Amino acid sequence: xxxxxxxxxxxxxxxxxxxxxxxxxxxxxxxxxxxxxxxxxxxxxxxxxxxxxxxxxxxxxxxxxxxxxxxxxxxxxxxxxxxxxxxxxxxxxxxxxxxxxxxxxxxxxxxxxxxxxxxxxxxxxxxxxxxxxxxxxxxxxxxxxxxxxxxxxxxxxxxxxxxxxxxxxxxxxxxxxxxxxxxxxxxxxxxxxxxxxxxxxxxxxxxxxxxxxxxxxxxxxxxxxxxxxxx
Amino acid sequence: xxxxxxxxxxxxxxxxxxxxxxxxxxxxxxxxxxxxxxxxxxxxxxxxxxxxxxxxxxxxxxxxxxxxxxxxxxxxxxxxxxxxxxxxxxxxxxxxxxxxxxxxxxxxxxxxxxxxxxxxxxxxxxxxxxxxxxxxxxxxxxxxxxxxxxxxxxxxxxxxxxxxxxxxxxxxxxxxxxxxxxxxxxxxxxxxxxxxxxxxxxxxxxxxxxxxxxxxxxxxxxxxxxxxxxxxxxxxxxxxxxxxxxxxxxxxxxxxxxxxxx
Numbered sequence: 252x253x254x255x256x257x258x259x260x261x262x263x264x265x266x267x268x269x270x271x272x273x274x275x276x277x278x279x280x281x282x283x284x285x286x287x288x289x290x291x292x293x294x295x296x297x298x299x300x301x302x303x304x305x306x307x308x309x310x311x312x313x314x315x316x317x318x319x320x321x322x323x324x325x326x327x328x329x330x331x332x333x334x335x336x337x338x339x340x341x342x343x344x345x346x347x348x349x350x351x352x353x354x355x356x357x358x359x360x361x362x363x364x365x366x367x368x369x370x371x372x373x374x375x376x377x378x379x380x381x382x383x384x385x386x387x388x389x390x391x392x393x394x395x396x397x398x399x400x401x402x403x404x405x406x407x408x409x410x411x412x413x414x415x416x417x418x419x420x421x422x423x424x425x426x427x428x429x430x431x432x433x434x435x436x437x438x439x440x441x442x443x444x445x446x447x448x449x450x451x452x453x454x455x456x457x458x459x460x461x462x463x464x465x466x467x468x469x470x471x472x473x474x475x476x477x478x479x480x481x482x
Numbered sequence: 483x484x485x486x487x488x489x490x491x492x493x494x495x496x497x498x499x500x501x502x503x504x505x506x507x508x509x510x511x512x513x514x515x516x517x518x519x520x521x522x523x524x525x526x527x528x529x530x531x532x533x534x535x536x537x538x539x540x541x542x543x544x545x546x547x548x549x550x551x552x553x554x555x556x557x558x559x560x561x562x563x564x565x566x567x568x569x570x571x572x573x574x575x576x577x578x579x580x581x582x583x584x585x586x587x588x589x590x591x592x593x594x595x596x597x598x599x600x601x602x603x604x605x606x607x608x609x610x611x612x613x614x615x616x617x618x619x620x621x622x623x624x625x626x627x628x629x630x631x632x633x634x635x636x637x638x639x640x641x642x643x644x645x646x647x648x649x650x651x652x653x654x655x656x657x658x659x660x661x662x663x664x665x666x667x668x669x670x671x672x673x674x675x676x677x678x679x680x681x682x683x684x685x686x687x688x689x690x691x692x693x694x695x696x697x698x699x700x701x702x703x704x705x706x707x708x709x710x711x712x713x714x715x716x717x718x719x720x721x722x723x724x725x726x727x728x729x730x731x732x733x734x735x736x737x738x739x740x741x742x743x744x
Contacts, residue, residue, distance in 0.1 A: 254735050290734060290735040297547075298682050298683075298710065298730060298734075299552065299730060329736045330735060331735055418672070443544060443545040445554065446730075446733050450507060450510050450733065451530060452530075452554070453539045453543060453556040453558070453559035454539075454555070454556045456539035456556075456559060
Protein backbone atom coordinates (compact mmCIF):
# COMPACT_ATOMS: atom_id res chain seq x y z
CA UNK A 252 0.00 0.00 0.00
CA UNK A 253 1.57 3.30 -1.04
CA UNK A 254 2.07 5.76 1.72
CA UNK A 255 2.30 9.43 1.09
CA UNK A 256 4.25 12.23 2.69
CA UNK A 257 2.18 15.33 3.29
CA UNK A 258 2.49 18.51 5.29
CA UNK A 259 0.24 19.98 7.94
CA UNK A 260 -0.54 23.44 6.59
CA UNK A 261 -2.80 24.97 9.25
CA UNK A 262 -4.11 24.10 12.68
CA UNK A 263 -7.48 25.43 13.81
CA UNK A 264 -9.48 25.12 17.00
CA UNK A 265 -13.10 24.08 16.43
CA UNK A 266 -14.85 23.92 19.79
CA UNK A 267 -12.80 21.62 21.99
CA UNK A 268 -10.92 19.96 19.13
CA UNK A 269 -7.80 20.79 17.15
CA UNK A 270 -8.24 20.14 13.47
CA UNK A 271 -5.90 20.63 10.56
CA UNK A 272 -5.70 21.44 6.89
CA UNK A 273 -3.26 19.21 5.02
CA UNK A 274 -1.50 19.36 1.70
CA UNK A 275 -3.24 16.18 0.51
CA UNK A 276 -4.20 15.06 -3.01
CA UNK A 277 -7.93 14.59 -3.55
CA UNK A 278 -7.75 10.77 -3.57
CA UNK A 279 -6.19 10.75 -0.09
CA UNK A 280 -9.08 12.75 1.42
CA UNK A 281 -11.23 10.42 3.50
CA UNK A 282 -14.97 10.42 2.90
CA UNK A 283 -16.95 11.38 6.07
CA UNK A 284 -16.67 8.37 8.40
CA UNK A 285 -13.57 6.90 6.73
CA UNK A 286 -10.24 7.27 8.48
CA UNK A 287 -6.72 8.16 7.45
CA UNK A 288 -3.88 6.43 9.38
CA UNK A 289 -1.18 9.10 9.82
CA UNK A 290 2.14 9.40 11.63
CA UNK A 291 4.34 12.41 12.21
CA UNK A 292 7.97 12.10 11.10
CA UNK A 293 10.44 11.30 13.88
CA UNK A 294 7.78 11.25 16.56
CA UNK A 295 8.80 8.65 19.11
CA UNK A 296 6.04 9.62 21.53
CA UNK A 297 3.37 7.77 19.56
CA UNK A 298 4.05 4.22 18.42
CA UNK A 299 0.91 3.69 16.35
CA UNK A 300 -0.72 5.80 13.65
CA UNK A 301 -3.26 8.46 14.56
CA UNK A 302 -6.55 8.00 12.74
CA UNK A 303 -7.78 11.27 11.27
CA UNK A 304 -11.36 11.75 10.12
CA UNK A 305 -12.85 14.36 7.87
CA UNK A 306 -14.49 16.88 10.20
CA UNK A 307 -16.83 19.81 9.75
CA UNK A 308 -14.99 22.73 8.22
CA UNK A 309 -16.59 26.16 7.85
CA UNK A 310 -13.94 27.12 5.28
CA UNK A 311 -13.40 26.18 1.65
CA UNK A 312 -10.74 23.56 2.45
CA UNK A 313 -11.27 20.11 3.93
CA UNK A 314 -10.29 19.71 7.58
CA UNK A 315 -9.10 16.52 9.26
CA UNK A 316 -9.05 15.80 12.95
CA UNK A 317 -8.79 15.40 15.82
CA UNK A 318 -5.08 16.29 15.80
CA UNK A 319 -2.67 15.16 18.50
CA UNK A 320 -1.42 17.94 20.80
CA UNK A 321 2.14 17.82 19.46
CA UNK A 322 1.32 18.35 15.77
CA UNK A 323 2.05 21.84 14.46
CA UNK A 324 1.87 23.66 11.11
CA UNK A 325 4.80 22.66 8.91
CA UNK A 326 5.08 19.15 10.39
CA UNK A 327 5.75 16.38 7.88
CA UNK A 328 3.14 13.65 8.13
CA UNK A 329 3.14 10.17 6.56
CA UNK A 330 -0.27 8.87 5.58
CA UNK A 331 -1.83 5.72 4.16
CA UNK A 332 -4.80 5.98 1.78
CA UNK A 333 -8.28 6.37 3.35
CA UNK A 334 -9.41 3.18 5.09
CA UNK A 335 -12.72 1.57 5.97
CA UNK A 336 -16.30 2.34 5.02
CA UNK A 337 -17.64 5.83 5.47
CA UNK A 338 -21.16 7.26 5.54
CA UNK A 339 -23.17 6.84 2.36
CA UNK A 340 -25.83 9.51 2.40
CA UNK A 341 -28.56 8.53 -0.10
CA UNK A 342 -28.90 11.12 -2.83
CA UNK A 343 -32.66 11.10 -2.19
CA UNK A 344 -32.25 12.19 1.44
CA UNK A 345 -33.89 15.56 2.20
CA UNK A 346 -34.14 15.46 6.01
CA UNK A 347 -30.85 14.48 7.62
CA UNK A 348 -30.78 13.78 11.34
CA UNK A 349 -27.40 13.65 13.10
CA UNK A 350 -27.19 12.03 16.53
CA UNK A 351 -23.95 12.62 18.42
CA UNK A 352 -23.29 10.52 21.50
CA UNK A 353 -19.66 11.52 21.63
CA UNK A 354 -17.62 14.33 23.00
CA UNK A 355 -17.74 16.21 19.69
CA UNK A 356 -20.14 16.20 16.73
CA UNK A 357 -17.42 17.33 14.29
CA UNK A 358 -17.08 13.98 12.46
CA UNK A 359 -20.84 13.82 11.91
CA UNK A 360 -21.05 17.43 10.83
CA UNK A 361 -18.67 16.59 7.97
CA UNK A 362 -21.85 15.33 6.27
CA UNK A 363 -23.35 18.83 6.17
CA UNK A 364 -21.48 19.81 2.99
CA UNK A 365 -22.91 16.83 1.09
CA UNK A 366 -26.39 17.26 2.58
CA UNK A 367 -26.54 20.98 1.80
CA UNK A 368 -25.46 20.27 -1.77
CA UNK A 369 -28.59 18.13 -2.19
CA UNK A 370 -30.81 20.72 -0.45
CA UNK A 371 -31.43 18.61 2.62
CA UNK A 372 -32.55 20.07 5.94
CA UNK A 373 -30.22 19.11 8.78
CA UNK A 374 -30.88 18.64 12.49
CA UNK A 375 -28.13 17.85 14.98
CA UNK A 376 -29.24 16.08 18.17
CA UNK A 377 -26.75 16.10 21.02
CA UNK A 378 -26.44 16.64 24.77
CA UNK A 379 -24.96 18.93 25.94
CA UNK A 380 -25.11 21.51 23.17
CA UNK A 381 -21.86 21.99 21.22
CA UNK A 382 -19.33 24.61 22.23
CA UNK A 383 -20.68 28.17 21.45
CA UNK A 384 -17.65 28.83 19.19
CA UNK A 385 -18.65 25.86 17.06
CA UNK A 386 -22.35 26.79 17.09
CA UNK A 387 -21.48 30.19 15.64
CA UNK A 388 -19.69 28.54 12.73
CA UNK A 389 -22.53 26.19 11.78
CA UNK A 390 -24.54 27.09 8.66
CA UNK A 391 -27.94 28.60 9.55
CA UNK A 392 -29.69 25.62 7.93
CA UNK A 393 -28.41 23.33 10.69
CA UNK A 394 -30.81 23.14 13.61
CA UNK A 395 -29.43 21.99 16.97
CA UNK A 396 -31.67 20.17 19.46
CA UNK A 397 -31.47 17.85 22.44
CA UNK A 398 -31.51 14.05 22.14
CA UNK A 399 -34.99 13.97 23.72
CA UNK A 400 -36.37 15.95 20.83
CA UNK A 401 -35.14 13.28 18.41
CA UNK A 402 -37.23 10.73 20.32
CA UNK A 403 -40.22 13.08 20.02
CA UNK A 404 -39.67 13.55 16.27
CA UNK A 405 -38.67 10.17 14.97
CA UNK A 406 -40.97 10.59 11.97
CA UNK A 407 -38.93 13.61 10.81
CA UNK A 408 -35.58 12.28 9.47
CA UNK A 409 -35.38 10.23 6.31
CA UNK A 410 -31.78 9.38 7.19
CA UNK A 411 -29.99 9.32 10.55
CA UNK A 412 -26.22 9.50 11.01
CA UNK A 413 -24.91 8.54 14.43
CA UNK A 414 -21.48 8.98 16.03
CA UNK A 415 -20.67 7.10 19.23
CA UNK A 416 -17.93 5.41 21.18
CA UNK A 417 -18.14 1.59 21.09
CA UNK A 418 -18.82 1.59 24.83
CA UNK A 419 -22.03 3.58 24.16
CA UNK A 420 -23.78 1.05 21.91
CA UNK A 421 -26.13 0.22 24.79
CA UNK A 422 -27.09 3.89 24.99
CA UNK A 423 -28.13 3.76 21.34
CA UNK A 424 -30.50 0.92 22.19
CA UNK A 425 -31.94 3.00 25.04
CA UNK A 426 -32.56 5.96 22.73
CA UNK A 427 -33.86 4.23 19.60
CA UNK A 428 -34.46 0.63 20.56
CA UNK A 429 -38.11 0.99 21.66
CA UNK A 430 -39.38 2.61 18.49
CA UNK A 431 -40.44 1.41 15.09
CA UNK A 432 -37.92 3.23 12.93
CA UNK A 433 -39.01 4.21 9.43
CA UNK A 434 -35.75 5.66 8.22
CA UNK A 435 -32.35 4.37 7.15
CA UNK A 436 -29.40 5.06 9.39
CA UNK A 437 -25.67 4.58 9.71
CA UNK A 438 -23.51 4.55 12.82
CA UNK A 439 -19.89 5.61 13.13
CA UNK A 440 -18.52 3.36 15.89
CA UNK A 441 -15.37 4.89 17.37
CA UNK A 442 -13.05 2.26 18.84
CA UNK A 443 -9.28 1.68 18.97
CA UNK A 444 -8.15 0.27 15.60
CA UNK A 445 -4.45 -0.36 16.23
CA UNK A 446 -3.76 -2.57 13.19
CA UNK A 447 -5.95 -0.50 10.79
CA UNK A 448 -7.02 -3.66 8.97
CA UNK A 449 -3.56 -5.14 8.50
CA UNK A 450 -3.72 -7.73 11.24
CA UNK A 451 -7.37 -8.66 11.83
CA UNK A 452 -6.28 -8.33 15.45
CA UNK A 453 -9.87 -8.25 16.70
CA UNK A 454 -9.45 -5.34 19.08
CA UNK A 455 -11.95 -3.23 17.14
CA UNK A 456 -14.55 -6.04 16.88
CA UNK A 457 -18.14 -4.79 16.93
CA UNK A 458 -21.08 -7.12 17.62
CA UNK A 459 -23.63 -6.99 14.83
CA UNK A 460 -26.61 -9.05 13.72
CA UNK A 461 -24.18 -10.83 11.38
CA UNK A 462 -21.70 -11.74 14.12
CA UNK A 463 -18.53 -9.88 15.03
CA UNK A 464 -17.35 -7.37 12.45
CA UNK A 465 -14.08 -5.45 12.42
CA UNK A 466 -14.52 -1.69 12.61
CA UNK A 467 -11.20 -1.15 10.81
CA UNK A 468 -12.30 -3.03 7.68
CA UNK A 469 -16.08 -3.51 7.76
CA UNK A 470 -16.69 -0.18 9.47
CA UNK A 471 -16.13 2.10 11.22
CA UNK A 472 -19.52 3.09 9.78
CA UNK A 473 -22.14 0.34 10.12
CA UNK A 474 -25.77 0.24 9.16
CA UNK A 475 -28.02 1.21 12.09
CA UNK A 476 -30.08 -1.95 11.68
CA UNK A 477 -26.92 -4.04 12.01
CA UNK A 478 -25.88 -2.71 15.41
CA UNK A 479 -29.22 -1.84 17.02
CA UNK A 480 -30.59 -4.36 19.55
CA UNK A 481 -27.27 -6.24 19.60
CA UNK A 482 -25.14 -4.77 22.38
CA UNK B 483 26.65 -42.71 13.17
CA UNK B 484 23.81 -45.07 14.07
CA UNK B 485 20.16 -44.13 14.05
CA UNK B 486 17.72 -46.02 16.23
CA UNK B 487 14.76 -46.94 14.04
CA UNK B 488 12.26 -46.68 16.90
CA UNK B 489 13.43 -43.25 18.07
CA UNK B 490 11.41 -40.18 17.14
CA UNK B 491 13.36 -37.61 15.21
CA UNK B 492 11.94 -34.50 16.80
CA UNK B 493 14.21 -31.74 15.72
CA UNK B 494 13.89 -30.55 12.16
CA UNK B 495 15.64 -27.59 10.69
CA UNK B 496 13.85 -24.48 9.64
CA UNK B 497 15.58 -22.24 7.18
CA UNK B 498 14.62 -18.62 6.69
CA UNK B 499 15.70 -16.51 3.74
CA UNK B 500 15.71 -13.40 5.94
CA UNK B 501 16.05 -13.28 9.74
CA UNK B 502 12.72 -11.49 10.24
CA UNK B 503 9.20 -12.78 10.78
CA UNK B 504 6.01 -11.13 11.97
CA UNK B 505 4.66 -11.91 15.43
CA UNK B 506 1.46 -13.97 15.54
CA UNK B 507 -1.51 -11.63 15.72
CA UNK B 508 -0.02 -8.76 13.74
CA UNK B 509 -0.69 -9.50 10.05
CA UNK B 510 -3.81 -11.63 9.91
CA UNK B 511 -4.20 -15.18 8.65
CA UNK B 512 -2.54 -14.87 5.23
CA UNK B 513 -0.14 -12.49 3.50
CA UNK B 514 -1.70 -9.69 1.50
CA UNK B 515 1.15 -8.29 -0.63
CA UNK B 516 -0.64 -5.08 -1.82
CA UNK B 517 -1.04 -3.80 1.75
CA UNK B 518 2.20 -5.33 3.10
CA UNK B 519 5.12 -3.90 1.10
CA UNK B 520 7.53 -5.17 3.77
CA UNK B 521 6.84 -8.87 3.03
CA UNK B 522 9.98 -9.05 0.91
CA UNK B 523 12.06 -8.51 4.04
CA UNK B 524 10.43 -11.33 6.02
CA UNK B 525 11.73 -14.90 6.05
CA UNK B 526 8.31 -16.37 6.88
CA UNK B 527 4.77 -15.27 7.64
CA UNK B 528 3.27 -16.31 10.98
CA UNK B 529 -0.52 -16.53 11.01
CA UNK B 530 -2.77 -15.12 13.70
CA UNK B 531 -3.38 -17.64 16.50
CA UNK B 532 -5.82 -20.36 15.41
CA UNK B 533 -7.89 -22.58 17.70
CA UNK B 534 -9.70 -25.86 17.02
CA UNK B 535 -13.10 -24.15 17.22
CA UNK B 536 -14.21 -20.54 16.73
CA UNK B 537 -13.28 -18.01 19.43
CA UNK B 538 -15.12 -14.73 19.99
CA UNK B 539 -13.31 -11.46 20.77
CA UNK B 540 -12.75 -10.76 24.46
CA UNK B 541 -15.48 -8.64 26.05
CA UNK B 542 -12.95 -6.16 27.41
CA UNK B 543 -10.78 -6.08 24.26
CA UNK B 544 -8.64 -2.99 24.08
CA UNK B 545 -5.39 -1.33 23.10
CA UNK B 546 -3.87 0.86 25.83
CA UNK B 547 -0.78 3.02 25.43
CA UNK B 548 1.86 3.64 28.06
CA UNK B 549 5.19 5.44 27.66
CA UNK B 550 7.29 3.27 25.35
CA UNK B 551 4.71 0.59 24.77
CA UNK B 552 1.24 -0.81 24.25
CA UNK B 553 -0.99 -3.30 25.97
CA UNK B 554 -3.12 -5.34 23.59
CA UNK B 555 -5.97 -7.56 24.63
CA UNK B 556 -8.12 -9.21 21.97
CA UNK B 557 -8.87 -12.77 23.13
CA UNK B 558 -7.34 -14.07 19.86
CA UNK B 559 -10.66 -14.22 17.97
CA UNK B 560 -10.65 -16.61 15.03
CA UNK B 561 -13.22 -18.74 13.19
CA UNK B 562 -11.51 -22.08 13.99
CA UNK B 563 -9.06 -24.24 12.04
CA UNK B 564 -11.51 -25.80 9.56
CA UNK B 565 -12.89 -22.42 8.46
CA UNK B 566 -9.38 -20.96 8.26
CA UNK B 567 -8.13 -23.78 6.04
CA UNK B 568 -11.13 -23.43 3.73
CA UNK B 569 -10.63 -19.70 3.47
CA UNK B 570 -6.83 -19.35 3.36
CA UNK B 571 -5.11 -22.56 2.19
CA UNK B 572 -5.00 -21.35 -1.43
CA UNK B 573 -3.55 -18.03 -0.38
CA UNK B 574 -0.95 -19.84 1.73
CA UNK B 575 -0.01 -22.01 -1.23
CA UNK B 576 0.50 -19.03 -3.53
CA UNK B 577 2.11 -16.75 -0.94
CA UNK B 578 5.46 -15.15 -1.81
CA UNK B 579 6.98 -16.48 1.43
CA UNK B 580 6.61 -19.63 3.54
CA UNK B 581 3.87 -19.82 6.16
CA UNK B 582 4.18 -20.75 9.84
CA UNK B 583 0.77 -21.62 11.26
CA UNK B 584 0.31 -20.55 14.88
CA UNK B 585 -1.93 -22.95 16.80
CA UNK B 586 -3.47 -22.14 20.16
CA UNK B 587 -2.77 -25.14 22.38
CA UNK B 588 -5.82 -26.22 24.36
CA UNK B 589 -5.69 -30.03 24.83
CA UNK B 590 -3.48 -32.73 23.28
CA UNK B 591 -6.52 -34.14 21.47
CA UNK B 592 -7.54 -30.88 19.76
CA UNK B 593 -3.90 -30.19 18.94
CA UNK B 594 -3.56 -33.52 17.13
CA UNK B 595 -6.75 -32.80 15.20
CA UNK B 596 -5.45 -29.41 14.07
CA UNK B 597 -2.07 -30.83 13.05
CA UNK B 598 -3.71 -33.55 10.96
CA UNK B 599 -5.84 -30.99 9.17
CA UNK B 600 -2.76 -28.96 8.24
CA UNK B 601 -0.55 -31.75 7.01
CA UNK B 602 -0.29 -31.95 3.27
CA UNK B 603 -1.12 -28.29 2.69
CA UNK B 604 1.33 -26.47 0.46
CA UNK B 605 3.93 -23.89 1.49
CA UNK B 606 3.69 -24.49 5.23
CA UNK B 607 7.12 -24.26 6.77
CA UNK B 608 6.32 -25.14 10.38
CA UNK B 609 3.72 -25.15 13.11
CA UNK B 610 4.02 -22.80 16.03
CA UNK B 611 2.42 -23.96 19.26
CA UNK B 612 1.11 -21.12 21.43
CA UNK B 613 1.38 -22.46 24.96
CA UNK B 614 -1.22 -21.47 27.58
CA UNK B 615 0.17 -19.02 30.15
CA UNK B 616 -0.35 -21.44 33.05
CA UNK B 617 1.01 -24.61 31.44
CA UNK B 618 2.48 -27.25 33.75
CA UNK B 619 6.03 -28.14 32.60
CA UNK B 620 5.15 -31.84 33.05
CA UNK B 621 2.43 -31.51 30.39
CA UNK B 622 4.77 -30.18 27.71
CA UNK B 623 6.19 -33.54 26.47
CA UNK B 624 2.62 -34.86 25.99
CA UNK B 625 1.67 -31.77 23.98
CA UNK B 626 4.77 -32.03 21.82
CA UNK B 627 4.00 -35.68 21.21
CA UNK B 628 0.43 -34.80 20.24
CA UNK B 629 1.70 -32.30 17.68
CA UNK B 630 4.28 -34.60 16.11
CA UNK B 631 3.81 -35.06 12.41
CA UNK B 632 5.44 -34.04 9.18
CA UNK B 633 6.01 -30.42 10.09
CA UNK B 634 8.70 -28.91 12.30
CA UNK B 635 7.47 -27.54 15.62
CA UNK B 636 8.18 -24.15 17.13
CA UNK B 637 7.21 -23.57 20.75
CA UNK B 638 5.85 -20.09 21.42
CA UNK B 639 6.20 -19.16 25.04
CA UNK B 640 6.07 -15.94 26.88
CA UNK B 641 9.04 -14.28 28.55
CA UNK B 642 7.68 -15.08 32.02
CA UNK B 643 7.40 -18.83 31.23
CA UNK B 644 11.13 -19.23 30.55
CA UNK B 645 12.26 -20.03 34.13
CA UNK B 646 9.70 -22.79 34.66
CA UNK B 647 9.95 -24.38 31.17
CA UNK B 648 13.65 -24.01 30.37
CA UNK B 649 14.73 -27.42 31.64
CA UNK B 650 12.05 -29.42 29.88
CA UNK B 651 12.45 -27.45 26.64
CA UNK B 652 16.19 -28.12 26.60
CA UNK B 653 15.41 -31.84 26.72
CA UNK B 654 12.67 -31.73 24.09
CA UNK B 655 14.75 -29.71 21.59
CA UNK B 656 11.96 -28.28 19.40
CA UNK B 657 12.96 -26.87 16.00
CA UNK B 658 12.88 -23.39 17.51
CA UNK B 659 11.53 -21.36 20.40
CA UNK B 660 9.51 -18.25 19.72
CA UNK B 661 9.91 -16.02 22.72
CA UNK B 662 6.78 -13.91 22.70
CA UNK B 663 6.04 -10.64 24.44
CA UNK B 664 5.40 -10.53 28.21
CA UNK B 665 1.96 -9.99 29.67
CA UNK B 666 1.01 -7.10 31.88
CA UNK B 667 -1.88 -5.17 33.39
CA UNK B 668 -3.10 -1.62 32.98
CA UNK B 669 -6.17 0.26 34.05
CA UNK B 670 -8.62 0.78 31.17
CA UNK B 671 -10.84 3.75 30.30
CA UNK B 672 -13.50 2.59 32.75
CA UNK B 673 -10.94 2.18 35.55
CA UNK B 674 -11.07 -1.63 35.42
CA UNK B 675 -7.83 -3.60 35.18
CA UNK B 676 -7.08 -5.25 31.85
CA UNK B 677 -4.52 -8.01 31.26
CA UNK B 678 -2.83 -8.26 27.89
CA UNK B 679 0.26 -8.63 25.77
CA UNK B 680 2.86 -5.87 26.01
CA UNK B 681 4.69 -4.62 22.95
CA UNK B 682 6.96 -1.71 22.10
CA UNK B 683 10.49 -0.52 22.91
CA UNK B 684 9.82 -0.62 26.67
CA UNK B 685 10.05 -4.44 26.69
CA UNK B 686 13.28 -4.62 24.67
CA UNK B 687 15.87 -4.96 27.49
CA UNK B 688 13.83 -7.66 29.26
CA UNK B 689 13.46 -9.67 26.08
CA UNK B 690 17.15 -9.41 25.17
CA UNK B 691 18.03 -10.90 28.55
CA UNK B 692 15.53 -13.75 28.20
CA UNK B 693 16.58 -14.48 24.60
CA UNK B 694 20.25 -14.70 25.57
CA UNK B 695 19.36 -17.17 28.29
CA UNK B 696 17.80 -19.47 25.68
CA UNK B 697 20.59 -18.95 23.14
CA UNK B 698 23.13 -19.99 25.79
CA UNK B 699 21.50 -23.42 26.11
CA UNK B 700 21.84 -23.88 22.33
CA UNK B 701 18.21 -23.32 21.39
CA UNK B 702 17.19 -21.64 18.17
CA UNK B 703 15.38 -18.53 19.26
CA UNK B 704 12.92 -16.29 17.45
CA UNK B 705 12.19 -13.32 19.66
CA UNK B 706 9.55 -10.62 19.69
CA UNK B 707 11.36 -7.95 21.63
CA UNK B 708 9.20 -4.92 20.87
CA UNK B 709 11.61 -3.91 18.11
CA UNK B 710 10.78 -0.58 16.48
CA UNK B 711 14.24 0.44 15.26
CA UNK B 712 16.85 -1.23 13.10
CA UNK B 713 19.63 -1.08 15.73
CA UNK B 714 17.48 -3.14 18.09
CA UNK B 715 17.10 -5.89 15.49
CA UNK B 716 20.84 -5.79 14.76
CA UNK B 717 21.64 -6.10 18.48
CA UNK B 718 19.40 -9.16 18.80
CA UNK B 719 20.84 -10.86 15.74
CA UNK B 720 24.36 -10.17 17.00
CA UNK B 721 23.44 -11.84 20.29
CA UNK B 722 22.78 -15.08 18.44
CA UNK B 723 19.03 -15.20 17.96
CA UNK B 724 17.80 -17.05 14.88
CA UNK B 725 15.20 -14.45 13.85
CA UNK B 726 13.54 -11.29 15.05
CA UNK B 727 9.76 -11.21 15.22
CA UNK B 728 8.17 -7.85 14.51
CA UNK B 729 4.93 -6.95 16.21
CA UNK B 730 3.06 -3.67 16.27
CA UNK B 731 6.05 -2.02 14.54
CA UNK B 732 4.57 -3.39 11.31
CA UNK B 733 1.42 -1.35 11.91
CA UNK B 734 3.32 1.89 11.42
CA UNK B 735 2.55 3.90 8.32
CA UNK B 736 6.18 3.75 7.22
CA UNK B 737 8.26 0.69 8.12
CA UNK B 738 11.40 1.79 6.24
CA UNK B 739 13.22 2.49 9.52
CA UNK B 740 13.14 -1.20 10.30
CA UNK B 741 14.50 -2.49 7.03
CA UNK B 742 16.45 0.44 5.58
CA UNK B 743 19.91 -1.15 5.51
CA UNK B 744 18.81 -4.59 4.34
